[in-house]
Amino acid sequence: MEIYHYLLYYFENSPTIIQIVWIASCVLFISILILIVYLKYLRSGLRKNEKTVIEYQKEYESDLITYLYAGNEEAEISAEQQAIIDKLKSCASDEFKRRIIVSTLLRLRNEISGEMADAIQKLYFQSGLISYALKRLKNDKWYVVAKGIRELTQLHVKEVHDKIVTLVNHPKKEIRKEVLLYLVTLFHFDGLKFLDLLQTQLSEWDQIQLLEVLQRFDEQEIPDINQWLKSTNESVVAFSLKLAKIYNQFEVKDALIALLSHPQKNIRIDAIHVLNHLQVYEAKPILKNNFDNLSQEEQIKFFKLLENLSEISDEHFLLAHTTHQNFEIKLLALKILKTLVVEKFKSMKDFSTDADYVKIYEYLAYN
Numbered sequence: 001m002e003i004y005h006y007l008l009y010y011f012e013n014s015p016t017i018i019q020i021v022w023i024a025s026c027v028l029f030i031s032i033l034i035l036i037v038y039l040k041y042l043r044s045g046l047r048k049n050e051k052t053v054i055e056y057q058k059e060y061e062s063d064l065i066t067y068l069y070a071g072n073e074e075a076e077i078s079a080e081q082q083a084i085i086d087k088l089k090s091c092a093s094d095e096f097k098r099r100i101i102v103s104t105l106l107r108l109r110n111e112i113s114g115e116m117a118d119a120i121q122k123l124y125f126q127s128g129l130i131s132y133a134l135k136r137l138k139n140d141k142w143y144v145v146a147k148g149i150r151e152l153t154q155l156h157v158k159e160v161h162d163k164i165v166t167l168v169n170h171p172k173k174e175i176r177k178e179v180l181l182y183l184v185t186l187f188h189f190d191g192l193k194f195l196d197l198l199q200t201q202l203s204e205w206d207q208i209q210l211l212e213v214l215q216r217f218d219e220q221e222i223p224d225i226n227q228w229l230k231s232t233n234e235s236v237v238a239f240s241l242k243l244a245k246i247y248n249q250f251e252v253k254d255a256l257i258a259l260l261s262h263p264q265k266n267i268r269i270d271a272i273h274v275l276n277h278l279q280v281y282e283a284k285p286i287l288k289n290n291f292d293n294l295s296q297e298e299q300i301k302f303f304k305l306l307e308n309l310s311e312i313s314d315e316h317f318l319l320a321h322t323t324h325q326n327f328e329i330k331l332l333a334l335k336i337l338k339t340l341v342v343e344k345f346k347s348m349k350d351f352s353t354d355a356d357y358v359k360i361y362e363y364l365a366y367n
Contacts, residue, residue, distance in 0.1 A: 134160065
């Protein structure tokens with residue numbers, strides 16, 4: 001008691017700053033104690049929740065395996081299978097249990113194939129889980145909609161195609177991304193028909209992801225991409241140019257040549273690149289005749305095309321550009337000439353006194 005009075009007397013007679021420090025220290029100490037207790041409570045709750053999840057996972061995994069092997073030849077659904085369906089229907093009404101059921105279904109779906117994978121998908125419908133995923137598609141929260149589409153993609157639910165495709169122009173890019181992955185993952189090249197409907201921009205990252213998915217399917221016939229190369233959506237045109245190159249779509253050469261006059265420079269540059277890859281000789285006179293009106297990037301791309309498609313008839317054009325102001329064009333012109341008409345190249349040592357020309361010539365002459 002005396003200690004208490006002493007401390008109180010000490011506190012009351014201390015300067016104000018010391019009193020404030022003591023009060024702050026006490027508040028901080030009490031706060032730390034409360035936080036420690038709360039963290040222990042959270043940790044205990046998480047451990048308990050983790051144990052519950054593991055128990056449910058084991059239970060549902062056992063039910064699913066039983067369902068897969070409990071079929072009989074007399075009935076499409078055996079009594080044992082129906083009991084499991086009824087149980088899952090009942091459990092699915094609880095969001096916590098439903099998440100565990102779906103994650104267990106997904107894990108099994110990824111580990112098996114063939115008829116058993118089809119049986120898992122069938123159970124997804126029979127247990128009513130599909131209805132919860134469809135409700136997510138109408139949710140006001142974008143991340144809930146995105147999760148719903150991802151779930152349908154992972155479980156290969158093709159039956160909801162018409163509902164999903166209506167979201168292709170959704171304002172949220174995260175939802176659009178899930179829609180595109182759903183369509184291409186499940187319908188492969190046929191899924192690209194969304195390009196007819198797309199009004200929003202297809203980002204470079206989206207294009208890369210779609211191409212990565214498509215390249216998993218080797219024996220697929222790519223649809224006609226002519227209409228997409230003529231699209232008013234520039235990102236659709238850019239993506240179609242990638243398709244034309246990767247899948248060697250020589251039959252769309254006329255549409256590619258038409259893109260040489262596209263209003264967007266990046267599209268024109270990519271079109272020249274694809275025409276070069278496909279070795280479309282018809283593009284050469286068009287670009288040659290319009291060379292002075294091309295941007296410098298287009299001119300360089302054209303010379304790279306000439307590097308692959310040059311002919312003797314190009315000699316005069318190449319000679320005219322060996323003194324071009326751009327170093328790369330100058331280099332390419334001399335390099336092509338050396339390959340095309342080596343004797344002519346040898347006689348060109350003193351063709352120009354330009355320092356860059358001399359360096360380029362000497363480098364090519366000895367390499």
